[in-house]
Amino acid sequence: MTDCYCGSGKRYIDCCQPVHQQHQQAETAEQLMRARYSAYCIANDAFIISTHKADKVPTREELQTIFDNTHWLGLTIYQANSIDANHAQVEFCAWFKDKPSNKLDGLRERSDFVRHEGLWYYTSGQQRTPQPPGRNDSCVCNSGKKFKKCCGR
Ligand SMILES: [Zn+2]
Ligand SMILES: [Zn+2]
Numbered sequence: 001m002t003d004c005y006c007g008s009g010k011r012y013i014d015c016c017q018p019v020h021q022q023h024q025q026a027e028t029a030e031q032l033m034r035a036r037y038s039a040y041c042i043a044n045d046a047f048i049i050s051t052h053k054a055d056k057v058p059t060r061e062e063l064q065t066i067f068d069n070t071h072w073l074g075l076t077i078y079q080a081n082s083i084d085a086n087h088a089q090v091e092f093c094a095w096f097k098d099k100p101s102n103k104l105d106g107l108r109e110r111s112d113f114v115r116h117e118g119l120w121y122y123t124s125g126q127q128r129t130p131q132p133p134g135r136n137d138s139c140v141c142n143s144g145k146k147f148k149k150c151c152g153r
Helices: 015-022 031-043 047-050 061-068
Strands: 070-084 087-098 103-116 119-127
Touching: 031 047, 031 070, 031 087, 031 103, 031 119, 047 061, 047 070, 061 070
Parallel strands: none
Antiparallel strands: 070 087, 087 103, 103 119
């Protein structure tokens, strides 16, 4: 039994895997956002590319460089707001260790999602400054340990 990469507490097969297999399983922007994060964790470039609607989406080569250099630790979702039936925003931070430097970092973003013909897509995002937890707070990776005794060491 593997907990899902996105930190939902559900099993991967009951959470992001169905979305990876069938795009329409993402009924909300947050579900799509979680599945996109999980896709980064398992290097599913096809899913990342096919759920991104923008003039310029990352290439497989660009994604491969990210996969090679990133150890994903966990996802924090701060807010998920629906704007109308077909537009939503999700603010999150994806925590990771940069493999070359072994440094903890976070990609914090308020992302825009659009629903087109019933399917949710990521369009763009505004990056913000990540705020790591305090040393005694619980770790970003959902281990249940204190940050200072886990990824914050
Ligand atoms: Zn998940
Ligand atoms: Zn940790």
